[in-house]
Amino acid sequence: MQLITERLILREFEEDDWRPILAYQSDPHYLRYNPWSQRTEADVRNFVQGFMLWQQERPRRKFQLVITLKSTGLLIGNCGIRMKTAYAREADIGYELDDHYWGNGYATEAARALLDFGFRELRLHRIWAQCIAENVASARVMERLGMKLEGHFRESEWMKNRWWDTLYYAILEHEWPVDQQSR
Numbered sequence: 001m002q003l004i005t006e007r008l009i010l011r012e013f014e015e016d017d018w019r020p021i022l023a024y025q026s027d028p029h030y031l032r033y034n035p036w037s038q039r040t041e042a043d044v045r046n047f048v049q050g051f052m053l054w055q056q057e058r059p060r061r062k063f064q065l066v067i068t069l070k071s072t073g074l075l076i077g078n079c080g081i082r083m084k085t086a087y088a089r090e091a092d093i094g095y096e097l098d099d100h101y102w103g104n105g106y107a108t109e110a111a112r113a114l115l116d117f118g119f120r121e122l123r124l125h126r127i128w129a130q131c132i133a134e135n136v137a138s139a140r141v142m143e144r145l146g147m148k149l150e151g152h153f154r155e156s157e158w159m160k161n162r163w164w165d166t167l168y169y170a171i172l173e174h175e176w177p178v179d180q181q182s183r
Helices: 015-025 041-054 106-120 136-144
Strands: 002-004 008-012 062-069 075-082 090-097 126-132 148-159 162-172
Touching: 002 106, 008 106, 015 041, 015 075, 041 062, 062 106, 075 106, 090 106, 106 126, 106 136, 126 136, 126 148, 136 162
Parallel strands: 090 126
Antiparallel strands: 002 008, 008 062, 062 075, 075 090, 126 162, 148 162
8 A cells, every 4th residue: 555645655564664763763852752762673673563464454454654755765754544443434543753854744744645545545434643742743733634632631641650641633524625635
């Protein structure tokens, strides 16, 4: 599977993708809002292998894709849309980028492609996402996509020896504009 946007190609994981992923997942900026305090080669190889196993599911319910720059093929992150069951009408999305590519609209562009795929191809009714409340940039991505804040859960996630607030956003199929992907 492959999704193509104006500047990105979202493609299936391949075994050698662990190298660039380890590079950005080891960065302290990336790790700030993630449960890990460090990443090893074995961690990331297992991470990639897990997503490669999802590719073999039939019927498929989870789609995790690497984010590459269309102009160079450089891997800059990954994103996914995941249903609990193969025939669910609801899914969650998530995205992560190498911090060298933050602030360029790539997360929004990748997430927009996932939403479009979810509503058009998977025929979903509702797509949701969550982020740590302090991760303002991630919340802005969801807002730019037209997702609505559904909940602010106080101290709902224990991570890195403290409680964190989380934000939950969602968008419904009738809220997704037909021409959204062309924006």
